[in-house]
Amino acid sequence: xxxxxxxxxxxxxxxxxxxxxxxxxxxxxxxxxxxxxxxxxxxxxxxxxxxxxxxxxxxxxxxxxxxxxxxxxxxxxxxxxxxxxxxxxxxxxxxxxxxxxxxxxxxxxxxxxxxxxxxxxxxxxxxxxxxxxxxxxxxxxxxxxxxxxxxxxxxxxxxxxxxxxxxxxxxxxxxxxxxxxxxxxxxxxxxxxxxxxxxxxxxxxxxxxxxxxxxxxxxxxxxxxxxxxxxxxxxxxxxxxxxxxxxxxxxxxxxxxxxxxxxxxxx
Amino acid sequence: xxxxxxxxxxxxxxxxxxxxxxxxxxxxxxxxxxxxxxxxxxxxxxxxxxxxxxxxxxxxxxxxxxxxxxxxxxxxxxxxxxxxxxxxxxxxxxxxxxxxxxxxxxxxxxxxxxxxxxxxxxxxxxxxxxxxxxxxxxxxxxxxxxxxxxxxxxxxxxxxxxxxxxxxxxxxxxxxxxxxxxxxxxxxxxxxxxxxxxxxxxxxxxxxxxxxxxxxxxxxxxxxxxxxxxxxxxxxxxxxxxxxxxxxxxxxxxxxxxxxxxxxxxxxxxxxxxxxxxxxxxxxxxxxxxxxxxxxxxxxxxxxxxxxxxxxxxxxxxxxxxxxxxxxxxxxxxxxxxxxxxxxxxxxxxxxxxxxxxxxxxxx
Numbered sequence: 001x002x003x004x005x006x007x008x009x010x011x012x013x014x015x016x017x018x019x020x021x022x023x024x025x026x027x028x029x030x031x032x033x034x035x036x037x038x039x040x041x042x043x044x045x046x047x048x049x050x051x052x053x054x055x056x057x058x059x060x061x062x063x064x065x066x067x068x069x070x071x072x073x074x075x076x077x078x079x080x081x082x083x084x085x086x087x088x089x090x091x092x093x094x095x096x097x098x099x100x101x102x103x104x105x106x107x108x109x110x111x112x113x114x115x116x117x118x119x120x121x122x123x124x125x126x127x128x129x130x131x132x133x134x135x136x137x138x139x140x141x142x143x144x145x146x147x148x149x150x151x152x153x154x155x156x157x158x159x160x161x162x163x164x165x166x167x168x169x170x171x172x173x174x175x176x177x178x179x180x181x182x183x184x185x186x187x188x189x190x191x192x193x194x195x196x197x198x199x200x201x202x203x204x205x206x207x208x209x210x211x212x213x214x215x216x217x218x219x220x221x222x223x224x225x226x227x228x229x230x231x232x233x234x235x236x237x238x239x240x241x242x243x244x245x246x247x248x249x250x251x252x253x254x255x256x257x258x259x260x261x262x263x264x265x266x267x
Numbered sequence: 268x269x270x271x272x273x274x275x276x277x278x279x280x281x282x283x284x285x286x287x288x289x290x291x292x293x294x295x296x297x298x299x300x301x302x303x304x305x306x307x308x309x310x311x312x313x314x315x316x317x318x319x320x321x322x323x324x325x326x327x328x329x330x331x332x333x334x335x336x337x338x339x340x341x342x343x344x345x346x347x348x349x350x351x352x353x354x355x356x357x358x359x360x361x362x363x364x365x366x367x368x369x370x371x372x373x374x375x376x377x378x379x380x381x382x383x384x385x386x387x388x389x390x391x392x393x394x395x396x397x398x399x400x401x402x403x404x405x406x407x408x409x410x411x412x413x414x415x416x417x418x419x420x421x422x423x424x425x426x427x428x429x430x431x432x433x434x435x436x437x438x439x440x441x442x443x444x445x446x447x448x449x450x451x452x453x454x455x456x457x458x459x460x461x462x463x464x465x466x467x468x469x470x471x472x473x474x475x476x477x478x479x480x481x482x483x484x485x486x487x488x489x490x491x492x493x494x495x496x497x498x499x500x501x502x503x504x505x506x507x508x509x510x511x512x513x514x515x516x517x518x519x520x521x522x523x524x525x526x527x528x529x530x531x532x533x534x535x536x537x538x539x540x541x542x543x544x545x546x547x548x549x550x551x552x553x554x555x556x557x558x559x560x561x562x563x564x565x566x567x568x569x570x571x572x573x574x575x576x577x578x579x580x581x582x583x584x585x586x587x588x589x590x591x592x593x594x595x596x597x598x599x600x601x602x603x604x605x606x607x608x609x610x611x612x613x614x615x616x617x618x619x620x621x622x623x624x625x626x627x628x629x630x631x
Contacts, residue, residue: 166360166362168358168360168362169362169364169365171329171349171358171362172356172358172362172363172364173364173375173379174328174329174348174349174350175327175328175329175349175350175354175355175356175424176350176355176375176376176379176423176424176427177350177376177379177380177427178350178375178379179350179379182379183350186375186379187364190366191365191366
């Protein structure tokens, strides 16, 4: 193919800049993964390859506890936020545009705009009140908080899919005697399934990864994996953290890959 | 119009549809009334934006009229949602369900009606046979051609045996040859099923060849309802005459009106017999239309006289454009023969004789 006059790839230094960017992005991660297999007791020494820290982390009851909590939290928050996001996406796309619709988009996406730290502090104040009134201090607060900030992430792929989906399909279903519920159940939902799964996985990853809001909202002894790791770093830097981070990374890669395949599959 | 024989399947009574509000209000349908008979192939014909699709959507139930009634066999269906109307639609883009097979698409309506499995299966098989798609019943709808999708859309809409089938420009996405095939196919299906078809199109030729009756629409109003023959030979208004086929417009003085006929005195001084459009109000200068094939060019004197301006050869016939002495323009269509030319040349002084039953007086 002939080169276009303003082909960015033809500019001098393009290859170098690209390489530099990749190094900046992936060198720290590569270092982390490499050091997670380090046998040494310290992060600053290399003693050889072993799975020592993976095994140690696996048997650490605090890590086990935080992992289970993180998973329960992420699954609950992702499920709830995906349901809410699906309903929001249906309500904002399956209607004629009307004044105020743009405002609703902004409102749904608000958690993306407000700095996390602000939300964290706000939730801390509100939830501490509620904790006093109700006496309940379980995982519910974290699930509620995570659900709220996961909604916009789950909403985006679902809305995108609905917008590209032909409205006449639902009309055709109605024309063929499907009540609104049946039209949703047999036409909209099956066509929306890939986007819903994508939204769920996105929400899951976002919840799993959260530190700031979790740190403010959690009650004593409610560490998730990220807040546990943060806590560990404050005291001493154990190479166990590297191992946990590597497992985390692997999980993310698996999810993102799955996300890609689900999204690519056309019904 | 005198009461026509045949029970009406759909009766549209004083239906208005207004979009928007206040200053920006637009009447997509301006108090339309029409009666569509049982078992007829009825066409709504008009240019885009004339309200034909809006009327179809109101009958289907995708939209609700601002005023008026829509009766289906005497029952007002205007307030019912689409899934409660025994009316099915073939959509312009077919709107087949992409996650279902051909057979599942066709069976969808029956499934939704809660018909027993065996009945659905039998009916789907029958429909597949009707549209000649048996071999492709397990294909996804994305794996079949446009013409095949069209057949599936038809079968899907016909499967629940609707009282009325609505077709929204269903042939517009097909190429010329396939469109001709499907026109014949549609007529066959209508004949075999005995279902009332309401067909929307902007293609006048399609309307003329397929319909039992046509309603010509413009700017939210129905201008004329009639058989293709009525619409073509006895247009009521200038828009109808102009939209369908080619025609000549002449100014004339009308006299001796009676029994739907009159004498029209043309600017050339000649007086010809003409039929008069319904609702014609006597006035000084009326418009008379004459189809190009109903006039004859002569080298001697005729009803009109003028000069040949242009000659266009069309294979089957030749169009001869004449500038009349009254400065109006007039086209004559002359059948071609193999051996001789049309017999005229540019600049020839010619006469035009208008046949006995060739002229129609418009009401506007």
